[in-house]
Amino acid sequence: MTEAKRIAAEKAIEYVQDGMIVGVGTGSTVAYFIDALAQIKDKIAGTVSSSENSTAKLRAHGIDVLDLNETGPLSLYVDGADECDPNKCLIKGGGGALTREKIIAEASETYVCIIDPSKRVDVLGKFPLPIEVIPMARSLVTRELTKLGGEPILRDFTTDNGNIILDVHGLQISDPVGLEREINAIPGVVTVGLFARRPADIVIEGSEPIQVW
Template sequence: MSSNEKRLAGEAAIRYVEDGAIVGVGTGSTVAYFIDALADLKDRIQGAVSSSEQSTAQLKKHGIPVLDLNATGPLALYVDGADECDPHRQLIKGGGAALTREKIVAAAAAKFVCIIDSSKRVDLLGRFPLPIEVIPMARSLVGREIARRGGHPVWRDGTVTDNGNWIIDVHGWQIADPVALESELNQLAGVVSVGLFARRPADVVLVGDQVM
């Protein structure tokens, strides 16, 4: 069921793609279905801005031009998945270690369409460990700050982001105020990006082919 819902969500997101658009594209297994569907429209769009090397490779395989965000300016649309989504369309992302670039592209987009399967819906964020991208030399420093706040930091050993940084996954948090926690964690020295998409949540969430 999960795989079918992912495919349905990826294909349903195509309805938000307008002719002549530059589409922001996220990362992950659900987004892969969206990219496959986007290939059928490649002659009707200008191209895509990609959030990861993985998505860039898939886009280029389909012959979809991959553009630099610095050259495109604001985007009309960003499509991406999530590891968790609460009833307010606030998200945890970063299971694929692309959270920083995903957050940048989401911030540049007028509309953020999140595509998920029903297993990603939660009442309270935090069941999925919260990814935080950190400068390598700050791993222990940030880990201590997380522990002080009651979280259990685990270094995702062996994972290096496309930006050359490391990931800490935080277990044990039930996140009652995602906006406040995102803002607080962003201030820690050494933190590059936090996998909370709460200050800029999704505008539309598709669960399969249904709007949540």
């Protein structure tokens, strides 16, 4: 799927306009987007990054990384997904940056999601649903997630925000908006890796031929 990721990432460059501050996500597909963005870095005013990993990649290319509090609303955010359904609702967080990704998506006018064909699904949930949790709430949140029918497993990972991640297995998510709301209401949850209330606006699938929907 390496070629599919590259194709989708390079297609997303078409949405970058002169003078933009571009929101940049995290992950293997986004890494190709960062490489492509480096080719036109003099065209943009800078970027806002969703992770320390992406920040390092951007700066290695000589691309400015700015603070979202200083930039205000963004015109464009480009990121990948772990799963994408026909309504452009997403599961994200496989790389552990879901909270910052969700903040930037919310702050952006247009969210372009770049995927390879393996990420397209009819119903979300085959990929374990990541949830960022404050460490002291791990047991409480685990109990509540089990009541929802999932099997939460603690990931051996600390987020850039200093929190933990529970990956919830065994879900079939027929109502992504409702489940996002329900999980976010559990005390101790920072955010859930469902991007449904604010889904992608445009999905670029790096297939042959390329699909944009």
